[in-house]
Amino acid sequence: MAKKLTQNQEIAIALKYRPLLVLYPEIDYNSQRKDHYLPGHRAGHPPLDQDYHPRDIKIVLDNASLPGIRARFRKVSQFELLDAMSSNSVGYIDLLPGVNPSNVGGFWQVYASIQDKDTKYPRKAYARIVYGSRRYEDYLIIQYWLAYFFDDWANVHEMDWEMVSIVIKKTEEIEKPVACAYRAHVGGFRAAWRDVEKANDNGTRTERGKHPITYVANGSHASYFHDDPVHQATASLVGPRLSRLSNALPWIRNTFSDYVPSFAEGSKHFPEIEVIPEPNSQGVWDGQWRWLNFTGRWGSKGRVLWNEKLTLPIEDDGPSGLTRQGTCWNDPFTWIEGECFKLEETSWILSLP
Numbered sequence: 001m002a003k004k005l006t007q008n009q010e011i012a013i014a015l016k017y018r019p020l021l022v023l024y025p026e027i028d029y030n031s032q033r034k035d036h037y038l039p040g041h042r043a044g045h046p047p048l049d050q051d052y053h054p055r056d057i058k059i060v061l062d063n064a065s066l067p068g069i070r071a072r073f074r075k076v077s078q079f080e081l082l083d084a085m086s087s088n089s090v091g092y093i094d095l096l097p098g099v100n101p102s103n104v105g106g107f108w109q110v111y112a113s114i115q116d117k118d119t120k121y122p123r124k125a126y127a128r129i130v131y132g133s134r135r136y137e138d139y140l141i142i143q144y145w146l147a148y149f150f151d152d153w154a155n156v157h158e159m160d161w162e163m164v165s166i167v168i169k170k171t172e173e174i175e176k177p178v179a180c181a182y183r184a185h186v187g188g189f190r191a192a193w194r195d196v197e198k199a200n201d202n203g204t205r206t207e208r209g210k211h212p213i214t215y216v217a218n219g220s221h222a223s224y225f226h227d228d229p230v231h232q233a234t235a236s237l238v239g240p241r242l243s244r245l246s247n248a249l250p251w252i253r254n255t256f257s258d259y260v261p262s263f264a265e266g267s268k269h270f271p272e273i274e275v276i277p278e279p280n281s282q283g284v285w286d287g288q289w290r291w292l293n294f295t296g297r298w299g300s301k302g303r304v305l306w307n308e309k310l311t312l313p314i315e316d317d318g319p320s321g322l323t324r325q326g327t328c329w330n331d332p333f334t335w336i337e338g339e340c341f342k343l344e345e346t347s348w349i350l351s352l353p
Contacts (some may be wrong), residue, residue, distance in 0.1 A: 054146035158299025217258035
């Protein structure tokens with residue numbers, strides 16, 4: 001296994017390689033959502049003029065409540081919320097009690113009403129260092145987990161987890177980034193480090209930079225390597241529910257496209273970094289990190305509405321917690337090598353020196 005770094009060393013390496021996020025402009029204070037989907041979103045145009053940015057998880061915890069009767073009569077304290085999440089006494093949390101995911105304007109309104117977000121809830125990535133073993137014993141992975149308030153795309157759901165990974169060859173003599181993997185919907189893409197656009201500490205695009213540039217899709221927050229304006233969210237990336245609809249109904253296929261801003265026009269940010277600590281000897285997290293123990297859904301349950309004509313957007317469940325992200329969390333080396341699509345003319349880590 002790669003030699004474990006000290007806590008300070010983990011923080012330093014996570015800061016050294018943190019991604020530069022290129023996003024659509026953030027929702028303005030007290031702005032109103034311009035609804036492109038209802039009555040209809042036109043192909044060739046992004047669904048939103050503005051978007052949610054990845055923020056401190058407290059922006060979710062400060063607004064969420066417990067489902068059912070407890071949330072109807074009073075706002076629970078954050079201690080009660082975290083206690084229920086940590087003990088998994090609830091299967092999901094309500095991000096905005098009484099507001100369904102289909103009420104896209106309701107989520108926009110709450111987010112737009114929060115003043116001083118940069119002070120209260122700074123843009124943030126939760127970094128996790130994963131050490132390789134056996135055939136990966138000289139490598140480590142830095143995962144940067146990003147928490148978004150709401151997913152506003154062809155499907156809509158409360159809260160959203162996305163992630164950027166960097167694979168680093170790390171020995172006593174060598175520290176060399178060799179590959180990246182970007183999560184997009186339920187799948188991902190991988191690329192050799194030499195093929196990744198990079199920025200320096202000033203945010204200037206340069207081949208010598210150490211920060212991978214991540215283009216964040218409008219509404220869905222999927223991550224892409226290039227600022228080609230339109231990315232097709234193929235069936236293998238959007239999951240069985242959406243892929244069946246996309247294949248069965250070609251007339252809605254354009255709705256499942258992702259749009260990213262150009263580097264020149266996008267809103268560019270280095271997120272603040274917090275490194276996720278190891279759980280205690282019982283395998284659970286304490287204190288401010290108790291939310292990591294939650295195995296339920298970060299958002300209320302969605303519904304698929306059928307009538308004579310398909311209703312879009314599709315109302316979906318909130319995402320599972322980080323430890324329930326499957327291979328992506330449990331075995332990220334296997335996830336990158338076996339489950340991420342390889343970009344054209346790139347090679348994977350094991351073929352590199």
